[in-house]
Amino acid sequence: xxxxxxxxxxxxxxxxxxxxxxxxxxxxxxxxxxxxxxxxxxxxxxxxxxxxxxxxxxxxxxxxxxxxxxxxxxxxxxxxxxxxxxxxxxxxxxxxxxxxxxxxxxxxxxxxxxxxxxxxxxxxxxxxxxxxxxxxxxxxxxxxxxxxxxxxxxxxxxxxxxxxxxxxxxxxxxxxxxxxxxxxxxxxxxxxxxxxxxxxxxxxxxxxxxxxxxxxxxxxxxxxxxxxxxxxxxxxxxxxxxxxxxxxxxxxxxxxxxxxxxxxxxxxxxxxxxxxx
Numbered sequence: 001x002x003x004x005x006x007x008x009x010x011x012x013x014x015x016x017x018x019x020x021x022x023x024x025x026x027x028x029x030x031x032x033x034x035x036x037x038x039x040x041x042x043x044x045x046x047x048x049x050x051x052x053x054x055x056x057x058x059x060x061x062x063x064x065x066x067x068x069x070x071x072x073x074x075x076x077x078x079x080x081x082x083x084x085x086x087x088x089x090x091x092x093x094x095x096x097x098x099x100x101x102x103x104x105x106x107x108x109x110x111x112x113x114x115x116x117x118x119x120x121x122x123x124x125x126x127x128x129x130x131x132x133x134x135x136x137x138x139x140x141x142x143x144x145x146x147x148x149x150x151x152x153x154x155x156x157x158x159x160x161x162x163x164x165x166x167x168x169x170x171x172x173x174x175x176x177x178x179x180x181x182x183x184x185x186x187x188x189x190x191x192x193x194x195x196x197x198x199x200x201x202x203x204x205x206x207x208x209x210x211x212x213x214x215x216x217x218x219x220x221x222x223x224x225x226x227x228x229x230x231x232x233x234x235x236x237x238x239x240x241x242x243x244x245x246x247x248x249x250x251x252x253x254x255x256x257x258x259x260x261x262x263x264x265x266x267x268x269x270x271x272x273x274x275x276x277x
Contacts, residue, residue, distance in 0.1 A: 006090040008083050010074050014063035015087055018044045019053035025124075025277055026095060028088070029055040032104020032131060033200040034177065034192040036062025039103070043262055046270035054098075056087050058106060060200035062193075069199060072206035077134070080109035080203075081116060088122060097124035100222075101273050103262050105203050107131020114220040125276040126220070129227040129269075130259050132239050134211035135218040140242060157236050167204040174198065185233055188257075188264040223249040225276070229257045 002017040016037055019027075027047065029040045037055035044053055057064040059075055066074050073079075088098060100123055102110040111133035113119060114126055144153055166176045177197035180186060224247050228237045240252045255261055255268070262269040 004090065006086050008086040009079055010067045011059055011079075011083065012065045013056055013058075013083055013087060015054065015056045015090060017052070017054055017091075019047060019051050020049040021052050021093065023050065023052045024096065026052040026054060026091070026098045027273065028084075028098050028100045029053065030084070030100065030102035030106030030110055031055070031058060031061065032102075032106045032108075033060070033203060034197040035104070035190060036193070036196060038062070039190050039260075039263055042266035043269050046267045047273070050274065051099075054087065054091055056083075058109065059083065060203055061196045066199075069202070072202055075202040075206040077109060077112040077207050077211070081112040084110065084113040085116070085118070085122070097122060099123070099125045099127075099273065099276055101127045101129075101262070101269070102131060103129045104131045104259070105200070108134060108203075108207075111135070111218070111220065114222050114224075115216065115218070120221045123222045126222045126224045127227065127273055127276065128224065129262055130229060130232055130235055132235065133218045133220075134207060135215050136243060136246070137239065138212050138215060139218060140239065141212070143242070153236065153238055157239065160234055160236060164204050164208055167201045168209065173201050173205075176201075185259075189260040190263055218246045220247045220250075223276075224251075225272070226250065226252045227261065227272070228252060228254050229259060229261045230254055231257060232259045234259050 004015050006013045006015055031037055031039045036057045040055055047053060059066050059080060068074050100110055107128040108131045163176050163180060167173045226240050228240055230237060243250055257265055
């Protein structure tokens with residue numbers, strides 16, 4: 001493993017390289033909440049030396065340092081997307097278009113990066129696991145809200161997302177991670193760092209309500225695979241309805257697993273990623 005840091009707008013990002021630096025294909029792994037890049041270590045072992053692997057700790061996790069951790073502006077989606085391209089630009093040596101594999105909040109922020117003008121020339125493919133576009137959720141909620149028959153779906157997802165609303169209550173937010181752990185939500189997940197749990201709450205507070213109220217249309221021009229774990233306690237599989245309306249090339253794959261599928265089934269996750277080329 002080789003490690004370096006890259007300076008971005010308001011943060012110093014910790015970047016890690018694994019695998020074969022001379023491999024034809026490069027993979028970028030982007031973790032979610034409350035993890036850091038180590039969530040992918042078993043998957044990295046499964047990929048072996050067949051690819052060049054780049055991972056990094058996103059804002060709120062691991063060894064990445066945010067200048068102003070108390071400001072929600074430090075954690076907005078545009079800044080998170082800027083981090084992605086800064087990491088890509090920091091990769092030493094020749095680079096081919098990159099295959100991205102992202103999970104949870106890593107996926108949420110990658111949808112923002114995938115809407116950027118340079119995405120089509122930077123990324124060869126995108127695999128998203130359990131991390132929907134917030135702009136897509138806004139569009140989907142508005143469509144379902146005007147159809148009485150879809151109200152149960154909306155209510156079901158609001159109930160699944162109870163913890164998100166709790167994160168927006170300052171006194172309550174610090175207790176939510178312990179409740180999630182006690183209730184078994186972290187089953188088949190890496191043991192979360194208390195520091196990651198605390199810092200990562202800012203991701204929700206900086207973006208969820210803001211994007212559900214308004215934002216740009218969802219957009220992605222990169223060939224995409226969406227993995228929908230059928231036993232995901234946080235997200236309903238039908239949240240992927242209508243993604244084909246704004247993703248030009250997309251396949252949705254259901255897997256019999258929980259939210260942390262890349263961690264609980266690393267060999268299957270690696271095989272799916274390798275099948276992208």
